[in-house]
Amino acid sequence: MEQLLDFYEQLGVSRAVYGYGEAALERLKDRFDAIDKIAEYNQAKVLAAMQKNRVSAACFAATTGYGYDDVGRDNLERVYADVFHTEAALVRPQITCGTHALTVALSANLLPGDELLSPVGLPYDTLQEVIGIRESPCSLAEYGVTYRQADLLPDGSFDYQAIGSTINDKTKLVTIQRSKGYATRPTFSVKQIGELIAFCKSIKPDVICMVDNCYGEFVETIEPSDVGADMVVGSLIKNPGGGLAPIGGYICGTKACVDRCAYRLSAPGLGQEVGANLGLMLSLYQGFFLAPTVVAGAEKGAIFAANLYEPLGFTCVPNATESRHDIIQAVELGSEEAMIAFCKGIQAAAPVDSFATPLPWDMPGYNDKVIMAAGAFIQGSSIELSADGPIRPPYAVYFQGGLTWYHAKLGILLSLQKLVDAGIVRL
């Protein structure tokens, strides 16, 4: 298709970069087929939950004020609970982001004197202030919740011995982060998470196991709640919002845990009964409906990126061939300059703000300067094509999202183009 090549050239991708990309794609056919199968399964799962709960136009009506008897909101929570196979769900636009959802889940279920354990090493950057690993007003530490951590073994696996010796009578909640976040450790499969949960519960049967499910939803056919998690938590401007949810977070889990989360989010006594939907229900339902295919496209983009960059000598996590458990692709670029070039390419490929130039800045909640490329319809949405990373060795850029595979493909090709143009990469 000569016209397509002309178009790519017009968008800034040289024939050399395009050709290099096509050669990589040739090798990926079987993997892409396997991803499509998972998407097909998850689409059926979402559809079945929507049909079972008789989703209708009435669910999309806006409510205001207190939001008592909000049919659409209550039904969306049943749909989420059915997809995640949990007793209950809290899915709200009043949950402002993933960090907020995790904060609600933790602070609702931990009381003064309780201890929180992370058996998977240091949690995601923003959680460090929530917990009080980095001092912060209103942290869990300030409220008398202690924290302990068991680091992963050098090969990225669980250190069962350390975990076992860290669990004690105060240990109330175990927080397991599925995705690597801004670390270069592997993301855990749902099966591995299930094994870890089983181990923790074998030592302390009543310990609450919470999984930070950010970026993991719909990548596999099962979720951590299928393997024993008491709560799974995530952001609606990542996978489950399907790119359409303009805000929100979810907590799915046991009724006991989710009830407490609802009381923490609104107020004791009010719980899940209040919280108007402000007209956002259509986006939340429709986004959830689209999420399995959107996630599949994003995952293809991540695999494509690894298969473009790894042969050029850049360390990719996950690597070009290993199995995937989230939509994040880390590429260790080795310098700030290369990070900026990569991000410029992602930005230039965007439907929104393609003319902007991403630069490192001091982002709230993060310890190092962060660079972010995002030309998103929903601001800050990282299920849309985006790249970011803290400016610190190994200068890894974390690339994720893409509402369509074709957009992800263009963004990755343009990122490589910018590295070629800057003289950092030679094809």
Ligand SMILES: *Cc1c(COP(=O)(O)O)cnc(C)c1O
């Ligand atoms: C994105 C993310 C969060 C929460 O981030 P928000 O930007 O607050 O939505 C938490 N944990 C992990 C692993 C994440 O990727």
